[in-house]
Amino acid sequence: MTTLLTTTETADALAGLPGWELDGPSLVRTAQAPSFPAAIALVTRVGEVAEGMDHHPDIDIRWCTLTFRCATHSEGGITALDVRLAAEISALLAAG
Ligand SMILES: C[C@H](O)[C@H](O)[C@H]1CNC2=NC(N)=NC(=O)C2=N1
Numbered sequence: 001m002t003t004l005l006t007t008t009e010t011a012d013a014l015a016g017l018p019g020w021e022l023d024g025p026s027l028v029r030t031a032q033a034p035s036f037p038a039a040i041a042l043v044t045r046v047g048e049v050a051e052g053m054d055h056h057p058d059i060d061i062r063w064c065t066l067t068f069r070c071a072t073h074s075e076g077g078i079t080a081l082d083v084r085l086a087a088e089i090s091a092l093l094a095a096g
Pocket of ligand 1: 054057070071072073074075
């Protein structure tokens with residue numbers, strides 16, 4: 001589960017992750033929350049999912065703008081765990 005994805009596997013995964021992009025060794029997505037409290041509440045929900053997966057995104061919080069960066073630090077790149085985490089984050093973003 002924690003082996004690095006190939007270039008093709010990564011491209012295929014991104015095709016199923018609208019809003020996400022490849023940035024070097026990471027999957028990255030930026031989203032706008034309606035308010036700062038809403039942004040923090042969303043980050044809290046992402047944190048709960050990440051804890052449950054024992055796989056954590058890098059999160060940049062700038063007022064209402066959130067940037068999530070998923071990579072498997074122990075592998076130095078993208079694994080299936082990052083794809084799953086990105087999908088989970090997208091689902092939380094869609095739920096608002
Ligand atoms: C011990 C614990 O399982 C590891 O440190 C986990 C924690 N969360 C993690 N998150 C991410 N993104 N990459 C990791 O390699 C990683 N390792």
